[in-house]
Amino acid sequence: MDKSPQESDIAFIRALAELLRETDLTEIEVNREYGDDDVLTVRVARQITAAPVPVQVGVPTAPAAALPAPAGVPAAADPSDDPGLVASPMVGTVYLQGEPGSPPFVKVGDVVTEGQTILIIEAMKTMNQIPAPRPGRVKRILVEDGSPVEFGAPLIILE
Structure with a gap:
């Protein structure tokens, strides 16, 4: 496999990123084998920041x-x-x-x-x-x- 990005690999990475968004996962790693010595390893991760949630005062959990x-x-x-x-x-x-x-x-x-x-x-x-x-x-x-x-x-x- 040559080192230049191929359109199918880019589409694959974008699909993984979309899968993260749809499923609320924070990371996913996939190995794609093209042949004996030809493997593409892709790890897509995202940082989640939680929005503040109002807390009711006076109501103990x-x-x-x-x-x-x-x-x-x-x-x-x-x-x-x-x-x-x-x-x-x-x-x-x-x-x-x-x-x-x-x-x-x-x-x-x-x-x-x-x-x-x-x-x-x-x-x-x-x-x-x-x-x-x-x-x-x-x-x-x-x-x-x-x-x-x-x-x-x-x-x-x-x-």
Whole structure:
């Protein structure tokens, strides 16, 4: 295969990009074999930026209401009012540990550094590590392992 782009390859790449848009996938990789030593590998990816979603103040989400504050820590009326809130950046299923049976990423009282993984959110069969946005101590964990979360849902409070 010569190195100049062929019209069929360009059409193929455009079709893959359109498939990403239609299916809300973030990336796709395909290998096309033309012969023994003639392979075209195409990876098409896109960056998704989530639009801000208005959050109703005063209506606690089920996971936050289900978990009480640790002893000696006063419960905030609404976790979204807490300045240390870490909110979900996406819709998915939250996991507090890397795999079943392993220790959790963080526990109440742990000190975290900025960028440290605090939990995972599975979205569209992809495990997304959620980093601590700033250093601090884990004050409350507002979700249960394996529970579904919405965009903007309270996950953890750092102090």
